[in-house]
Amino acid sequence: MATSPEIVSGEYKYGFHDDVDYLEETKAGLTRETVEAISRFKDEPQWMLDFRLRAYEHYLSRPMPQWGGDLMQIDLSKIVYYRKPSQGEEKSWDDVPDKIKKTFERLGIPEAERKFLAGVGAQYDSEVVYHSVREELSKIGVVFMGTDQGLKEYPELFRKYFATVVPPEDNKFAALNSAVWSGGSFVYVPKGVEVPLPLQAYFRINAENTGQFERTLIIVDEGAKVHYIEGCTAPIYTTDALHAAVVEVIALPHSKVRYTTIQNWSNDVYNLVTKRAHAHAYSTVEWIDANTGSKLTMKYPSIYLRGEGATAEVISVAVAGKGQHQDTGAKAIHLAPNTRSRIISKSISKDGGRTTYRGQLKVVPGATGVVASVRCDALLLDEGSRSDTYPYIDIQEDDTTMTHEATVGKISQDQVFYLMSRGLTENEATNLVVQGFLEVFTKELPMEYAIEFNRLVKLEMEGSLG
């Protein structure tokens, strides 16, 4: 078994399973020296160091966002921005909260995987799977590796596209990520290649560990097709306070990209992610995005429709339970004629949780023949839960067809009553109604993910996750 000895356990999990030998960790807090040290540890080219420093300067000058969720609890000075994977503190299975253990059990996660997910065990056998997948992929020219490795092995391709979709100046947390990024996936699909199986970052990340400031760059060349999946239904247990990722997708003409996320961070994580795609002519970009975990998520997957005839679709689901705030949404920016977008958002608030839909739909002058729709539905399951909807619809072209609808409501007692009269318990009935509400999302998932996701939602509904 190719269990790599240096990846043992760690409070922080930046590692990627390559041969770069990191010697140190940075001190807590972020200074110019920290940024320089990270770049030095990684032996990066000068341009990347310059980029990180530019981002760092911008990060300093940018105020904290005053909108969305409450970010005041994040103590950015206490974070260790880079640490060698093997130097994490040893933790024991006993330290893992009962709630997480119980969830693993209920989801039927294998023993070895549980420990990995909890950050207390070594990786498990998925590495074998990953390597065989990687071999298959490389035969057809598909690149699928860690982002740091991508920078080293494909310097020109990397530099051509990196930060072209999300510049460091985009927002404070994109600037932070740009300054200290580490880990994430680098994907390149060559012209005309259709990747037959979803690329599952889960396998790759199992082998190489995930990161707090991961950076993913996906380039899909002309006529190519790929489905990328990140995350998994099991809660990722981490003591990291902050997860600030950046994902950039470039869909070149006539390509098709689907990016599926099922993210279930444990409930103390601030998940502040910038995800954006450029859709060139006649390409299709789809974000399929579920957010069930974290304390606060602020994430608005965006698609800039830059080429004529491009298509965008965002289907997102947010579930907020006790103490959680899911501030999520989507953006479609129509910059070219005859582009289409469809946004569907479903959210569920329960046990005092709060969901916010925040979206933008923009059609610029000259983008004629645009067809766009936005649909947001929210379910509030109990007293004290809350749901907000803030859609921005800015149309500057008369030849646009745009519709937007939103509803907020509670579970239909009629439906529950009907199901109970057919012999279901109240819990089962409620569950079924919720699953029906989310079906537009789950039907887009690969089967095994859909099954796990339904199971997860069921557990959430039963309140058995605490």
Added chain:
Amino acid sequence: MTDIAQGAPAAAPKGNAASAAPAAARQGPLDLTLSFVDGAAVRGTAGAAADPDWLLADRLEGLRAFEALPIETNQLYTTYIDLRNAHLAAARPYAGPAAVSPGAGAAKLLPEGAAAYAEIRENQIAALVLSAEARDAGLILETLAQTQTRDPELLRKLVEGGCALPENDKLAQMTRALWSGGLLIHVPDGVRLERPIVLRWSVGAPDTALLTRTIISLGEDAEVSVVEEQVSADASAPISTDAQAFFAGTTEAVIGAGSTLSFAGLQDFSLRQIAFQHRSTVLARGATVRWALAQLGCRVVRSRIDNRLEGDGSTVEQAEIVFGSADQLFDLTSYTRQVGRDTTGNLLSKAVLADRSRAYMKGLATIEHSAHGTDSFLGEFAMLLSKQARSVAIPSLEIDQPDCRRVAHASSVGPIDETQLFYLESRGLDPDEARKAIVLGYLEPVVARVPLESAQDRLRELLEAKWDARTVARPAAAAVA
């Protein structure tokens, strides 16, 4: 370009050269160029009106808020405000409250079918007349100056304890500080007037500023409808003048239990007018407010409506239409706060935008935790008639109580429907007639809500005239800027 209009008109007083000059250089979207808002102006206004001390204090409180507040306090909307076409540095407020013209009470001034009539021409009350029937029923329609003389305690109660202008709104607080005239409508308990009260504002002399409040108080189980027409006084003013006129007006309505207020507002000021409107209501148990608002005129109009549904079973029905042309900007915000149980909010905005006109439709419905059994709908729709027109819709919801009947919003934007056009053309209408029929039909549901038939007809005429003017003016549209 539009910004050059700021070039200081001859009338600009010297004392304000400092504030006018930078505005001429480059005026940003958030720049409020008004130069007369200060403590001296507030004291001057209070002095001219012989205000009691409490009223001066209230004005100074408004000034403090004005000075402290940003132009837009709601972060949701900070990127959607644009005052670049409001060049107000030379505007001067009228000194003292409007004087009532001799003969203003003549019965012959009362329009047919109206219960009462007030006409304000610039700073002059040209008509103030009640039908005998309305007077006998106990209706009060008077200037706020008259209220102060007749019943100072009532005025104090209405100003200090009424529905209050929004505390977080800089422009509303400016009106609170500097209003120099206004009207009171009071309908006593149990009085239901069948005929509407008509208010007519005809203002717009260059470089003037009129700040005014309209206070409406409905007792319990009362009912009244109000038609407010806002038109340009001065159709004869040379169109070549760059000097703008400024109007800031409020409607502040306290609606008692079981009462109904129907309010139709018809804004057709000239394109040299800049207007800020604030309309606020507080609704008691079982009360209803029906807004039917048409926005046709002004270079820039910024309107804000606050509905506060405090009483159980209270209802707001709000319908607003916009017909824009040239480079008009309609900046419309509405806040509906549902507090009581079983309240209903039904809010609809429809815009038709030609030329380079723009509409920002910002609606926020807040369902508070106490608001069980809410029914709330918010719809914002736009029809774009030109490539340069722009529509922004931000229909937002904040829901803190899951026990609701319905909470939804909807929005759509599109050009004239080709199928409808084809159908009408196939019936023999020429393309322009067909387009006109579709546009007017699109706005008709709101027109039909105006309570007075003659006002309905007038609104239809105005819409038609605007359509025709748009069609004719189209090739020469650039000349308007």
